[in-house]
Amino acid sequence: MTSPRFNFSIAATDGPARTGTIAMKRGEIRTPAFMPVGTAATVKGMTPDGVRDTGADIILGNTYHLMLRPGAERMARLGGLHEFMGWGRPILTDSGGYQVMSLGDLTKITEEGVAFKSHLDGSRHMLTPERSMEIQRLLGSDIVMAFDECTPFPATHEVADKSMDRSMRWAARSRAGFDSGAEHSAVSALFGIQQGSMFADLRAKSTEKLVEIGFDGYAIGGLAVGEGQDAMFGVLDYAADMLPADRPRYLMGVGKPDDIVGAVERGVDMFDCVLPTRSGRNGQAFTWDGPVNIRNAKHAEDKSPLSADCACPTCTGWSRAYLHHLVKSGEMLGAMLMTGHNLWFYQRLMGGLRDAISGRQLTAYADEFRLRYRGAPSGTPQTD
Amino acid sequence: MTSPRFNFSIAATDGPARTGTIAMKRGEIRTPAFMPVGTAATVKGMTPDGVRDTGADIILGNTYHLMLRPGAERMARLGGLHEFMGWGRPILTDSGGYQVMSLGDLTKITEEGVAFKSHLDGSRHMLTPERSMEIQRLLGSDIVMAFDECTPFPATHEVADKSMDRSMRWAARSRAGFDSGAEHSAVSALFGIQQGSMFADLRAKSTEKLVEIGFDGYAIGGLAVGEGQDAMFGVLDYAADMLPADRPRYLMGVGKPDDIVGAVERGVDMFDCVLPTRSGRNGQAFTWDGPVNIRNAKHAEDKSPLSADCACPTCTGWSRAYLHHLVKSGEMLGAMLMTGHNLWFYQRLMGGLRDAISGRQLTAYADEFRLRYRGAPSGTPQTD
Numbered sequence: 001m002t003s004p005r006f007n008f009s010i011a012a013t014d015g016p017a018r019t020g021t022i023a024m025k026r027g028e029i030r031t032p033a034f035m036p037v038g039t040a041a042t043v044k045g046m047t048p049d050g051v052r053d054t055g056a057d058i059i060l061g062n063t064y065h066l067m068l069r070p071g072a073e074r075m076a077r078l079g080g081l082h083e084f085m086g087w088g089r090p091i092l093t094d095s096g097g098y099q100v101m102s103l104g105d106l107t108k109i110t111e112e113g114v115a116f117k118s119h120l121d122g123s124r125h126m127l128t129p130e131r132s133m134e135i136q137r138l139l140g141s142d143i144v145m146a147f148d149e150c151t152p153f154p155a156t157h158e159v160a161d162k163s164m165d166r167s168m169r170w171a172a173r174s175r176a177g178f179d180s181g182a183e184h185s186a187v188s189a190l191f192g193i194q195q196g197s198m199f200a201d202l203r204a205k206s207t208e209k210l211v212e213i214g215f216d217g218y219a220i221g222g223l224a225v226g227e228g229q230d231a232m233f234g235v236l237d238y239a240a241d242m243l244p245a246d247r248p249r250y251l252m253g254v255g256k257p258d259d260i261v262g263a264v265e266r267g268v269d270m271f272d273c274v275l276p277t278r279s280g281r282n283g284q285a286f287t288w289d290g291p292v293n294i295r296n297a298k299h300a301e302d303k304s305p306l307s308a309d310c311a312c313p314t315c316t317g318w319s320r321a322y323l324h325h326l327v328k329s330g331e332m333l334g335a336m337l338m339t340g341h342n343l344w345f346y347q348r349l350m351g352g353l354r355d356a357i358s359g360r361q362l363t364a365y366a367d368e369f370r371l372r373y374r375g376a377p378s379g380t381p382q383t384d
Numbered sequence: 385m386t387s388p389r390f391n392f393s394i395a396a397t398d399g400p401a402r403t404g405t406i407a408m409k410r411g412e413i414r415t416p417a418f419m420p421v422g423t424a425a426t427v428k429g430m431t432p433d434g435v436r437d438t439g440a441d442i443i444l445g446n447t448y449h450l451m452l453r454p455g456a457e458r459m460a461r462l463g464g465l466h467e468f469m470g471w472g473r474p475i476l477t478d479s480g481g482y483q484v485m486s487l488g489d490l491t492k493i494t495e496e497g498v499a500f501k502s503h504l505d506g507s508r509h510m511l512t513p514e515r516s517m518e519i520q521r522l523l524g525s526d527i528v529m530a531f532d533e534c535t536p537f538p539a540t541h542e543v544a545d546k547s548m549d550r551s552m553r554w555a556a557r558s559r560a561g562f563d564s565g566a567e568h569s570a571v572s573a574l575f576g577i578q579q580g581s582m583f584a585d586l587r588a589k590s591t592e593k594l595v596e597i598g599f600d601g602y603a604i605g606g607l608a609v610g611e612g613q614d615a616m617f618g619v620l621d622y623a624a625d626m627l628p629a630d631r632p633r634y635l636m637g638v639g640k641p642d643d644i645v646g647a648v649e650r651g652v653d654m655f656d657c658v659l660p661t662r663s664g665r666n667g668q669a670f671t672w673d674g675p676v677n678i679r680n681a682k683h684a685e686d687k688s689p690l691s692a693d694c695a696c697p698t699c700t701g702w703s704r705a706y707l708h709h710l711v712k713s714g715e716m717l718g719a720m721l722m723t724g725h726n727l728w729f730y731q732r733l734m735g736g737l738r739d740a741i742s743g744r745q746l747t748a749y750a751d752e753f754r755l756r757y758r759g760a761p762s763g764t765p766q767t768d
Contacts, residue, residue: 041709045716070684070709077685078705086701300454301461317470321462325425325454332429332716 006189006216008248012358016241016267019357022248024142025187026082027089029057031248032264032357034350035092035272036343040065041085044277045336046343048087054312054340055347058089058142060272063096063135064103067125068118072138080140092143092191092272094252095132095174101150109149111166129170133177137184145219146174148193153225160197161205167195167221168209175213189216191250197222198231200238207242217248220268224253233262240267257286257349258373261366264353276346280339283327287345290373292320294338299324312344313337390573390600392632396742400625400651403741406601406632408526409571410466411473413441415632416648416741418734419476419656420727424449425469428661429720430727432471438696438724439731442526443471444656447480447519448487451509452502456522464524476527476575476656478636479516479558485534493533495550513554517561521568529603530558532577537609544581545589551579551605552593559597573600575634581606582615584622591626601632604652608637617646624651641670641733642757645750648737660730664723667711671729674757676704678722683708696728697721 003025010020022029036043036051038059043051051059061081066072070084078084081091097114100106104116104125113128132147148167151160171192178190192215196202210218220239223232236251240263243249250270251263260271276286285292287307292299294306305315306323314323314337326334349369356365367377387409394404406413420427420435422443427435435443445465450456454468462468465475481498484490488500488509497512516531532551535544555576562574576599580586594602604623607616620635624647627633634654635647644655660670669676671691676683678690689699690707698707698721710718733753740749751761 040713040715041706042715042717045720047717047720069713070705074685078687078703084703084706084709086706301458303462319462319468321454322425322468322470325468329424329453331424331426332719333426333431335716336429336431336720 005187008217008246010246012360014357014360014362015265017264017353017357017362018267018269019354020269024090024189026091026142027057029090029270030350030354031269032260032350032353033057033270034260034346035060035270036346037062037272037274037277038085038087038091039274040069041081043339043343044281045332045339046277048085050340051087051343052089054343055351056089056343059087059091061091061093061139061141062099063093063132063139064099064127066093066139067096067127067135068120068123072135076138076140080138082140090142091140093136093139093141093145095145095147095193096127096135097132097147098150098253100127111169113147113170129173130177133174133181137178137181140184142188143217144178144188144190146171146190146192146215148195148221151195151197151222153197153222153227155197157199157202160195160199160202164195164197164202164206167193168206168213171210171215172213175215191215191217191219191248193219193221193252194239194243195222196239198227198235200235203235203239204242211244215247217250217270218243219250219252221252223251224255224259224273229256229259229262232259233266236263236266236268257346258370260346260349261353261369264357265362265366276342277339280342281335283334283338284342285323285338285345286342288369288372290375294320294323294327294334296324306341307345310341310344310348312341314341314344389571392601392630394630396744398741398744398746399649401648401737401741401746402651402653403738404653408474408573410475410526411441413474413654414734414738415653416644416734416737417441417654418644418730419444419654420730421446421656421658421661422469422471422475423658424453425465427723427727428665429716429723430661432469434724435471435727436473438727439735440473440727442474442476445475445477445523445525446483447477447516447523448483448511450477450523451480451511451519452504452507456519460522460524464522466524474526475524477520477523477525477529479529479531480511480519481516481531482534482637484511495553497531497554513557514561517558517565521562521565524568526572527601528562528572528574530555530574530576530599532579532605535579535581535606537581537606537611539581541583541586544579544583544586548579548581548586548590551577552590552597555594555599556597559599575599575601575603575632577603577605577636578623578627579606580623582611582619584619587619587623588626595628599631601634601654602627603634603636605636607635608639608643608657613640613643613646616643617650620647620650620652641730642754644730644733645737645753648741649746649750660726661723664726665719667718667722668726669707669722669729670726672753672756674759678704678707678711678718680708690725691729694725694728694732696725698725698728 107115129147151163192210302320491499513531535547576594686704
């Protein structure tokens with residue numbers, strides 16, 4: 001039996017929510033899945049084994065960062081991203097589009113693509129749908145994202161429509177570019193990205209075009225851009241359901257734990273976010289009782305773990321007092337242990353959501369989570 | 385059978401060099417031993433398990449740093465340094481003397497002790513022999529160092545004599561202070577520190593006074609202060625041999641790999657140095673073929689490991705190209721992997737020295753090491 005290129009099977013549903021697995025050449029991805037972000041060929045402060053130990057089936061790599069350093073052609077000569085960083089399981093790469101527009105010194109967006117200067121050394125680069133596909137192929141990505149335009153937020157209906165239209169033309173070019181790399185496309189998958197900002201008619205139009213082109217999975221783009229949780233859920237209430245039921249749905253760049261719970265309830269299968277890793281480095285831990293700022297002086301002599309009911313290495317090995325000391329002292333180990341805990345927490349949350357869907361208990365699970373995490377089963381989340 | 389307080393047994397000698405074990409309540413220390421430095425209750429970038437995996441039997445903690453943050457009394461309330469940081473094996477703590485004089489905002493040195501301001505918050509503190517013993521007791525140190533004065537280098541015979549004399553008076557007060565903590569002194573050891581700068585007569589006088597007071601082990605202080613390897617070896621040629629043969633000899637703050645080899649040849653049993661950890665963070669790796677600066681562009685596409693004959697996790701898991709990328713990108717994982725390799729290298733070197741002494745092959749081992757490491761079996765070492 002040959003290993004599957006991309007096989008999404010849904011084992012159970014509970015309302016709009018689904019749980020299942022994506023089978024790929026490099027391993028299975030249990031859904032709903034959270035993908036830790038490994039921007040520069042490393043999940044910051046973690047070894048690949050450490051990331052796997054948290055329960056991650058797949059990680060995300062950033063095309064923008066990797067194309068600039070070490071460079072896509074160099075990465076290919078080095079055997080690809082998996083071999084380079086020592087992570088043998090699936091990797092999803094973004095298209096570079098979002099970050100070139102947020103981090104690069106943007107020169108020009110045309111129908112052809114995006115010209116920009118590197119934030120590292122000012123060197124000039126061009127990203128097009130074709131080049132993005134080529135880079136992701138050189139990296140050896142398992143799940144390749146179509147190259148799209150990052151629609152500004154907020155946007156008028158007219159601006160959002162034009163931007164979405166361009167993204168759909170770029171999606172078709174991405175499909176062609178991806179397919180032209182026959183050897184790579186035989187073992188990897190391509191996801192399209194639904195756009196349309198906050199407008200249901202545009203999301204519908206975008207979906208129609210994407211499905212016409214045909215993708216292995218569909219991402220919901222243009223959210224988590226500052227619209228707030230209520231507005232995001234408002235879009236997800238219709239946007240997720242528009243997408244083909246038999247394909248994974250990926251909400252890009254999301255999010256806080258309660259964002260993820262609400263999105264899973266609305267039918268989303270995949271997530272990525274820098275929050276657990278970045279927050280960990282900044283001294284914020286996620287626990288079932290809500291976020292904890294370990295820098296707070298009240299933790300200085302607290303011998304209890306970050307989270308009493310957490311079995312992660314950080315919580316079983318060290319006290320809040322020690323983590324407080326490390327983080328206040330700027331010690332690397334503080335960032336390492338906090339990051340490890342946060343990734344563990346996120347993966348336990350995903351496991352809990354999967355189990356709850358399997359047992360048709362998602363609403364009860366989600367309400368209990370919210371009640372404990374933010375002191376209310378629904379409504380506006382606390383800001384941290 | 386009760387566990388020993390402090391039992392040094394020499395298994396073999398080869399010329400002045402010795403190999404053996406120090407048995408203590410928290411574990412055995414194989415000598416010659418290298419102690420990784422865990423300044424602020426953490427060996428930077430390493431978990432305690434990771435440190436142990438490199439082969440370390442004992443680590444060093446810094447009294448100066450720990451008394452300021454988290455504070456000695458707080459550490460005691462938290463169960464002591466071992467429990468705080470999760471390292472169950474022996475810990476040696478320095479007296480704070482060296483660092484208060486090099487890092488603190490020094491107010492005044494008197495016969496009583498040293499008054500200084502914290503480099504962290506400007507708060508006023510006083511370190512005396514009695515307070516240093518108390519702090520090391522509060523930390524729960526296994527090997528306590530006597531509090532001494534850091535003799536400036538270079539120093540005239542007169543200055544070195546006076547400074548040494550004061551250090552010997554402080555050594556007697558350290559002994560009394562240590563002994564007054566009956567519960568702690570029943571399970572820990574106290575080392576005296578030989579001073580006398582570059583003067584043989586002063587080193588002899590210092591040794592006489594220390595032996596009269598009586599200590600579990602003897603450190604050689606006042607070296608590795610900028611005198612260079614030739615001058616250091618010149619002192620060690622006589623200074624180590626002056627110390628009681630049946631007690632461990634500890635050369636503080638040393639050193640480069642070839643410093644350690646030469647000092648072991650001259651009869652030293654214990655070492656500590658920030659070099660493997662600090663160099664690791666700065667992109668320098670130690671290998672049997674000499675130091676490697678991983679930032680060098682020639683490593684950018686080098687798929688070989690740091691050291692082909694190294695079995696450490698870094699060398700078995702990742703290429704020079706990856707480490708180059710991580711270090712150039714300022715990624716934490718770069719510092720983590722480089723530090724782990726360097727500590728592994730140091731511990732393999734210590735293991736090699738112990739085996740060579742056991743087999744009465746130290747000269748051959750040391751010459752072979754030097755020939756490969758710096759391209760010459762003896763003479764002035766390369767500077768890096």
